[in-house]
Amino acid sequence: MSAPLVVVGDSLLDVDLAGRSDRDCPDAPGAPVVDVAASRARPGGAALAAVQAARLAPDGCPVVLLTALGDDAAAERLRGLLGDRVTVHALPLAGATPVKTRVLDRGRPVARLDTGDGRATADGPAAEVLTAARAVLVADYGRGVAALPGVRELLAGRPAGVPLVWDPHPRGSAPVAGTDLVTPNASEARRGAGGAGPVRAARRLRRRWDAGAVAVTRGRDGAVLAAGGARRVRRIPVPGAARPARGGRADSCGAGDVFSAAAAASLAGGATAAAAVAAAVEAASRFVAAGGAGGDDVTVGAGRDGVTVGAGRDGVTLGAGTDRVPAGAGGDGLTAGAGGCGGAVADGGAVPAGDSGALPDAAPAGPDGFALAERVRRAGGRVAATGGCFDLLHPGHVRVLQAARARGDALVVCLNSDDSVARLKGPGRPYATAADRAAVLLALSCVDAVVTFDGPDPSAVLDRLRPDVWVKGGDHDPDRMPETRVVRAHGGTVETVPRVGGHSTSRLAAAARAAASPTTDTEGTS
DSSP states (O other): OOOOEEEEEOEEEEEEEEEEEEEEETTEEEEEEEEEEEEEEEEEEHHHHHHHHHHHSOTTOOEEEEEEEOSSHHHHHHHHHHTTTSEEEEEEEESOOOEEEEEEETTEEEEEEEEOOOEEOOOTTHHHHHTTOSEEEEEOOSSSGGGOHHHHHHHHTOOTTOOEEEEOOTTSOOOOTTOSEEOOBHHHHHHHTTTOOHHHHHHHHHHHHTOSEEEEEOGGGOEEEEESSTTOEEEEOOOGGGOOOSSSOOOOTTHHHHHHHHHHHHHHTTOOHHHHHHHHHHHHHHHHHTTGGGGGOEEEOTTOSSOOOSOTTTOEEESTTSSOOOOOOTTOOOOOOSSSOOOOOOOSSOOOTTOOSOOOSSOOOOOOHHHHHHHHHHTTOOEEEEEEOOSSOOHHHHHHHHHHHHTSSEEEEEEEOHHHHHHHHOTTOOSSOHHHHHHHHHTSTTOOEEEEEOSSSSHHHHHHHOOSEEEEETTSOGGGOHHHHHHHHTTOEEEEEOOOTTOOHHHHHHHHHHHHOTTOOOTTOO
16 A cells, blocks of 8 residues: 555534524524424544545545544444545544534524534554655644644654645644644634734744744635745635635535645645645635535434434534634635634735735724625625624623624624714713724624714614614614614514623623722712
């Protein structure tokens, strides 16, 4: 057998419960009831990367997966899905095999349930696998495989000429020094580089990780590659023929795994870093355009996957903001939440042609909300909107934003201007400028665009925006809101979601004042 392409990392079982929702739960207003029609299971995490590597690897190059699996039904299901496409070398797993279950309403995620707390605890047969590799891909999902000392030592000491690609994770380990190519998405790169834009982040992270190259993936905007000279940065666009259509419901779950697998396969075939990243950009874009991970799904009857779907001790991750399927409009590109669906995440703004890489430190203004709404409508999608001051962001705000995003293919937030907040809330408000409040909102994965308005209510903005649904917190009465008439006049609906008790901007401000001046009487300020 020829030398294999070895994939190292944390494997997951991904399950989609697909159906449709036409009503909300009567005992939990705002929570959709989804009538499940089918259950689709597929390899996730490093297992998905291995499947894609097997599809993309040079002819005659086998693929080996070095991962950790539990002794449970989910692990057996995962082994069955991999079949004979990938040779599995299993390490011990302490705990249950991770399962990430998405609940889909007509292809749009409305909730995700995460179960399985397993972590890799021992190196196992790592040496016999890694010393024979033709190329290595680390698909780190933060569950311990890439952090094992023996594995890291073997990766750092691999033979000369064996390329190493590392797909990092926010909760994972840093790549070993000398990694040939690291592939963070834009969100991960921005977080790791102290908020820097993609060009500056690629350069900073390459130096920090002592890597041969760093490619920051940017969804529809392709990738930014730092390689070669200290300031040499390349922009690698998506080829026109591979570009996913704007609008609609492109499922980007797994796009990041396809990107890293394609890059590793190309390097295994002798390609340069630039050529490998170009091939990876095209492969990931074609994957999303063709329907995403659904192309590899195995469909069975609901409840027959050997997976118990429930809250359990691992809890339930609610809201489309965790693992959103974006509208794809307005340059927001391919996105995915942390864990389970490793997609390429677009940055807030495109890198201008001829840019030297010195991006401005100011937060990007974000996409044009009106233009985005029009593109989504033309593509047959739904535009959701919500609004408010969002002066000090708290869990109540996040609940409304996530619920609003779950009701549409894009969410536009109508934000009160500074003057509007001052008129509504009185002296000393707002606590943050409109620009800063917009920047915080745009950093949330459930927010696609922000539009600022100056009036006492957003009626004028909504008359132009024409959302399909306007969402507010449960303390608002739709029949008494002035904007309701405008929304309904354009055929839209107005919905409310329950408040999260105990949270308010006034209460946060009062607590901050009390902390700063312990003797100050704050009674009545909430």
